[in-house]
Amino acid sequence: MSNPVQRARQDLDRIDAQIKALQAERDGVSAFIRMYDRYATENAVAPAATLHTPPLKARLLDATVRFLGERGRPAFMSDIYPMLEAAGLLPGGTNPKQQVSSIFGRDGRLEFKSATGWWLKGAAPTTTAGEARTLM
Numbered sequence: 001m002s003n004p005v006q007r008a009r010q011d012l013d014r015i016d017a018q019i020k021a022l023q024a025e026r027d028g029v030s031a032f033i034r035m036y037d038r039y040a041t042e043n044a045v046a047p048a049a050t051l052h053t054p055p056l057k058a059r060l061l062d063a064t065v066r067f068l069g070e071r072g073r074p075a076f077m078s079d080i081y082p083m084l085e086a087a088g089l090l091p092g093g094t095n096p097k098q099q100v101s102s103i104f105g106r107d108g109r110l111e112f113k114s115a116t117g118w119w120l121k122g123a124a125p126t127t128t129a130g131e132a133r134t135l136m
Helices: 004-042 056-071 077-086 096-106 129-135
Strands: 110-113 117-120
Touching: 056 077, 056 096, 056 110, 056 117, 077 096, 077 117, 096 110
Parallel strands: none
Antiparallel strands: 110 117
């Protein structure tokens, strides 16, 4: 049986070997990044994300679904509209609120109930109006 100092030295040698292997891997990855940057910038093409921005309607709907999910309860247009306006997601036209409502009505993810407002189709609210007021 070896003494504690010998075991500690063996552990240190093992750790040093692991560090050496990881440093070699790190150097390889760094070389790849440098090479990629060198060749990628020579004939740079705009990334796919900048080539295609989803249409306003899709972004408007996605933002609304996210808003309602985070809110946890239905909302009327008077609650949703300011969020869309702040995000720059309003359609043009003479009556944007009506247009937004029309877009919501054609989307399969949302449904409107006159007593509670717009909500996620088939989902149960996670908070009530009273609970939501106490959370604010």
